Amino acid sequence: MKKEQVLIVEDDADIRDGVRILLESEGYAVMEAEDGRQGLYCLNDEVDLVILDVMMPGMSGLRTCEEIRKISNVPILFLTAKAQESDKLIGLMAGGDDYLAKPFSYAELLGRVKALLRRYNVYRGRSCEWDENENSYLTLSGIKIHEKFNEVYIDGVMKDMSDIEYHILLLMMQHAGKIFSAQNLYESVWQEPYFYSCNSTVMVHIRKLRVKIEDDPKNPKYIKTVWGKGYKFDTDSK
Incomplete structure (x- = not known):
C-alpha cells in the first residue's frame, strides 16, 4: 500500500x-x-x-x-x-x-x-475507485458537484476548489435551505471542537468560496448570510 x-x-x-x-x-x-x-x-x-x-x-x-x-x-x-x-x-x-x-x-x-x-x-477520492455515474453528482441552481470527489462545475465550467471549500459547498448543497451556524460548519468540516475564534476561520473560507462560485461575491445568490444565525445554500437561486 x-x-x-x-x-x-x-x-x-x-x-x-x-x-x-x-x-x-x-x-x-x-x-x-x-x-x-x-x-x-x-x-x-x-x-x-x-x-x-x-x-x-x-x-x-x-x-x-x-x-x-x-x-x-x-x-x-x-x-x-x-x-x-x-x-x-x-x-x-x-x-x-x-x-x-x-x-x-x-x-x-x-x-x-x-x-x-x-x-x-x-x-x-483517493481511497475509492473512480465512478463516473451521473447519480454521483448533485445539481442545484446551475452548480453541479460530485458527491465523492472534489469536482465542481458552475454553469458547466469546472472550478478549482480547495478541500475545505469543496467540503463546505457539498455539505450546504446536500442540505440546501438549512441554516448552518459557524459552529455547525466548523465541527462538520474541520472535525474539531469549535471555539469562538473559529468563527473568523469559517468566515474566511465562506468568502473565498463565494469568490469562486458567485457572479457578485458581495451580493451572493447561492450562499446567503442569515444574520445572527449563520449561512445557507439558497434553494431559490436562479
Whole structure:
C-alpha cells in the first residue's frame, strides 16, 4: 500500500528533523525543504500534505502558499511563531487549510495532519475507485458537484476548489435551505471542537468560496448570510 507523502518546508533544521521523525514513525513518507523555493521544486502530484513554515528567509511561507495554490489544491498546514488571530486569517486567505502556532505538541501536530489527510483522501477520492455515474453528482441552481470527489462545475465550467471549500459547498448543497451556524460548519468540516475564534476561520473560507462560485461575491445568490444565525445554500437561486 502506498504511503501518504508529506512535504515539510521549514528553515529550522531541529523542527524539521523532529517533525520528520514523528511522521515517519507513524508510517508517512516524508520529504524536506529548507525554504520556499526548494519546497516548490520538491512539490509533485504524489504529495498529499504540505507542512509550511510562515517565517522563512527569502520566499516567505505565505508567498510559497500562493505559488502552490496556482498549481495544486494539496492541503497546507501552516506552522508559525505568530499566534494572533489576524496572522491566522492572513494565512488562510493566502490558501492555507489549517494553522498551528509554535511551540506545538507533537500530539496536536499529528492530530491536525491526520484530519487534513483524512478529508483529502475522502473528498479527492483517493481511497475509492473512480465512478463516473451521473447519480454521483448533485445539481442545484446551475452548480453541479460530485458527491465523492472534489469536482465542481458552475454553469458547466469546472472550478478549482480547495478541500475545505469543496467540503463546505457539498455539505450546504446536500442540505440546501438549512441554516448552518459557524459552529455547525466548523465541527462538520474541520472535525474539531469549535471555539469562538473559529468563527473568523469559517468566515474566511465562506468568502473565498463565494469568490469562486458567485457572479457578485458581495451580493451572493447561492450562499446567503442569515444574520445572527449563520449561512445557507439558497434553494431559490436562479
